[in-house]
Amino acid sequence: MKPKRILVAVNGSKADAGVVELACDLSKRSKADIYAVYVVEVKRSLPLDAVIDSEMKKAEDVLTQAEEVAGERGCELEADIIQARDVGPAIVEEAVEREADLIIIGLTQKRRFGTFSLGNVILHVLKEAPCRVLLSRESLLVEVITA
Amino acid sequence: MNVLVMGCGRMGAQLASLLDAEGHKVTVLDIDAHGFRRLPPGFGGIALVGDGTSEDALKKAGIEEADAFVAVTQGDNRNIMAAQIAKHIFNVSRVLCRIYDPLRRDIYEALGLEAISPTTVFAQIFKDKLLSM
Amino acid sequence: MYIIIVGGGTVGYYLCEALLNEGHEVLVLDKDAAKCERFGDDMGSVCMRGDGCEAATLAQAGAARADVLIATTDEDEDNLVACQVAKYEFGVARTLARVNNPKNEMIFKKLGVDRTINVTNLILDHIEGDLPTHPMVHLLTMMEDGTEIVEVRVREKSTAVGKAVKDLSLPPDAVLVLLIRNGYKPQTVIGDTVLEVNDRIIALTPTAAEDVLRKELTGLD
Known part of the structure; x- marks a missing residue:
């Protein structure tokens, strides 16, 4: 795999660090650019361009964290915040716009209503992304230790 | 009292037969004649096939002479629409309707429609029963 | 303008497309997941799954900031209730309803719907005009x-x-x-x-x- 432009989707979950590390490792050989995006999901009760301070703060923190993780691995990334109604389509659109050839997305073990679930975001990206998609699932051990 | 009941489900049929037994003049309206099987054999009222959200069908069912109108079909919106037609178009003096969705019931109560939500009523009854055991 | 369309059938679909092209913000509400998916595939995040007659759905849809609500389902009673809830609960300034039974046009107006559109009458008008x-x-x-x-x-x-x-x-x-x-x-x-x-x-x-x-x-x- 020799990606040239990697899009990393971060969302503030425990999976973020692992996803950024993976992107850094994969970028080295092909000197790929890395874009880290955080999607702020804007409720319909607000206009799409509404400035939500709490969400902005969270987005900035998450992206700063991602930059730090990348820095520790000796690589750089370009960070971006997007506002959208739905996260999945926003990630796909961003990948198209940036002409990414690889999307890396993380999954923390999800047990919604007691059953395993991928969630709408990942399903949408897997279904609609024009490029290759890597899904990184967190080790169960991490869950156990932190829980 | 002259009562027009819209919807001949379990609730509508039961209500119609109670009123009939007490000597009231009852007309039951349903879009499907199949519902009328629920009326008791000795039912003395009138059963009519027709759409209660249609002005014409309501006229045929004698809404202009009715003292009361009750909307108890399975559809909240059908009941709401028919009840409003009865109240605002035909000026029936007593109009009552069933709205399962509690939120929707509150909205239409605020708009002046007399409505009962079985959801709220039964949840309350069950809770009281449970806690009194 | 922010326009909410209730009903993602054929009318809702093409209406949504046209309004988006005119530069409006549009949201379609439909109970059917498959219909919503079709909107997502063709026009992006413009459809939300839910019952447009329910206050909870309309709140989530941001009805309080909507300028117009258009009810396009093929059930008159659903269109009436969607318009009334939008108008009286969320203060939507203009409500439009598709009316299938021509006789309901006057009733809807009396019950607070701002404008009604009846296909039967529209066609009749054109026949007369022709x-x-x-x-x-x-x-x-x-x-x-x-x-x-x-x-x-x-x-x-x-x-x-x-x-x-x-x-x-x-x-x-x-x-x-x-x-x-x-x-x-x-x-x-x-x-x-x-x-x-x-x-x-x-x-x-x-x-x-x-x-x-x-x-x-x-x-x-």
Whole structure:
């Protein structure tokens, strides 16, 4: 795999660090650019361009964290915040716009209503992304230790 | 009292037969004649096939002479629409309707429609029963 | 403008597409997951799954900041309730409802829906417009107060032929405005205007008095 432009989707979950590390490792050989995006999901009760301070703060923190993780691995990334109604389509659109050839997305073990679930975001990206998609699932051990 | 009941489900049929037994003049309206099987054999009222959200069908069912109108079909919106037609178009003096969705019931109560939500009523009854055991 | 469309059927679909092209913010509400998915595939995040008659769904849809709500389902009662909840619970300024039974148009207006669209009547209007020999043609309906502008052709059978306008028994609120007669310039109608066969009259009439006016001028029931 020799990606040239990697899009990393971060969302503030425990999976973020692992996803950024993976992107850094994969970028080295092909000197790929890395874009880290955080999607702020804007409720319909607000206009799409509404400035939500709490969400902005969270987005900035998450992206700063991602930059730090990348820095520790000796690589750089370009960070971006997007506002959208739905996260999945926003990630796909961003990948198209940036002409990414690889999307890396993380999954923390999800047990919604007691059953395993991928969630709408990942399903949408897997279904609609024009490029290759890597899904990184967190080790169960991490869950156990932190829980 | 002259009562027009819209919807001949379990609730509508039961209500119609109670009123009939007490000597009231009852007309039951349903879009499907199949519902009328629920009326008791000795039912003395009138059963009519027709759409209660249609002005014409309501006229045929004698809404202009009715003292009361009750909307108890399975559809909240059908009941709401028919009840409003009865109240605002035909000026029936007593109009009552069933709205399962509690939120929707509150909205239409605020708009002046007399409505009962079985959801709220039964949840309350069950809770009281449970806690009194 | 922010426009909410209730119902993602054919009408809702093409309406959404057209309104998006005009640059509006649009959200479609539909109970059916498959229909919503179709919107997502074709137009992006413009459809939310949910019952547009439910206050909870409308709150989530941001109805409180919507400028217009259009109810397009094929059930009249659902369209009525969606419009009423939007208007009375969320203060949406303009509500429009598709009406399937033409008789419901007046009822909906009486119950607070700002505007109704009835396909049957629309088609009828076009048929009338396409037939120049039709004795009465609807030119314009001013929905707000139930007044219509119509064109009526005076026919042989009419008792109005040869009579002055002031002697006709017209409905009290109907006004004959303009007379168009072959070979003459259009002229304003006055009390002394005497009607002839094939005169075309542009008149203003309350919808309710339309039939009386037609009968008087055309002799047709």
